[in-house]
Amino acid sequence: QKEVEQNSGPLSVxxxxxxxxxxxxxxxxxxxFFWYRxxxxxxxxxxxxxxxxxxxxxxxxxxxxxxASQYVSLLIRDSQPxxxxxxxxxxxxxxxxxxxxxxxxxxxxxxx
Amino acid sequence: xxxxxxxxxxxxxxxxxxxxxxxxxxxxxxxxxxYQQKSSQAPKLxxxxxxxxxxNEADTPDNFQSRRPNTSFCxxxxxxxxxxxxxxxxxxxxxDRRDASSYNEQFFGPGTRLTVL
Numbered sequence: 001q002k003e004v005e006q007n008s009g010p011l012s013v014x015x016x017x018x019x020x021x022x023x024x025x026x027x028x029x030x031x032x033f034f035w036y037r038x039x040x041x042x043x044x045x046x047x048x049x050x051x052x053x054x055x056x057x058x059x060x061x062x063x064x065x066x067x068a069s070q071y072v073s074l075l076i077r078d079s080q081p082x083x084x085x086x087x088x089x090x091x092x093x094x095x096x097x098x099x100x101x102x103x104x105x106x107x108x109x110x111x112x
Numbered sequence: 113x114x115x116x117x118x119x120x121x122x123x124x125x126x127x128x129x130x131x132x133x134x135x136x137x138x139x140x141x142x143x144x145x146x147y148q149q150k151s152s153q154a155p156k157l158x159x160x161x162x163x164x165x166x167x168n169e170a171d172t173p174d175n176f177q178s179r180r181p182n183t184s185f186c187x188x189x190x191x192x193x194x195x196x197x198x199x200x201x202x203x204x205x206x207x208d209r210r211d212a213s214s215y216n217e218q219f220f221g222p223g224t225r226l227t228v229l
Contacts, residue, residue, distance in 0.1 A: 102154040
């Protein structure tokens with residue numbers, strides 16, 4: 001069973017700090033990963049996708065992928081209270097079904 | 113704007129009374145998915161369609177059925193809802209199941225919150 005694992009949190013950071021969210025995965029064949037933000041009672045919203053080793057930046061968000069260590073992370077710079085949400089990490093399962101495997105999510109709390 | 117639309121946003125049904133949830137998309141994506149999500153849990157895949165090819169997850173109860181009459185629409189039928197079926201039901205789409213690249217992103221609709229009385 002392919003797995004994506006995340007610390008459930010909550011991760012609490014002060015406003016303006018860097019929030020670091022981490023994810024590990026078991027399927028060495030997985031090649032692309034995604035971060036979704038989910039506010040309470042809402043559906044997941046795709047905020048970052050990453051395919052290559054290294055960093056990918058988009059505004060205040062940076063996704064990092066290390067395939068050798070099977071590790072994905074999301075950094076949120078200048079965290080705002082509006083960033084408080086659950087962040088889901090997901091990766092494609094590379095077998096015939098090609099389904100997205102989700103972690104259970106990390107709850108982020110940004111304190112004003 | 114291209115998007116995934118779900119109706120209704122909130123559905124209340126009685127124990128055992130059939131219910132149908134709908135999803136439509138203007139992204140022209142090949143793949144449509146149905147997920148069930150309960151509080152503080154990851155989305156759980158129920159089934160997906162690749163074009164008209166239906167793929168059921170092994171642990172999806174027979175109580176859940178789906179139809180995809182055309183590329184744009186997909187329906188989730190719950191034949192006899194139980195109290196345990198109360199959840200958020202999420203529809204999602206992606207361009208091509210076989211393209212496991214960063215461009216094969218999966219997008220979610222707003223969800224339907226199902227309450228079973």
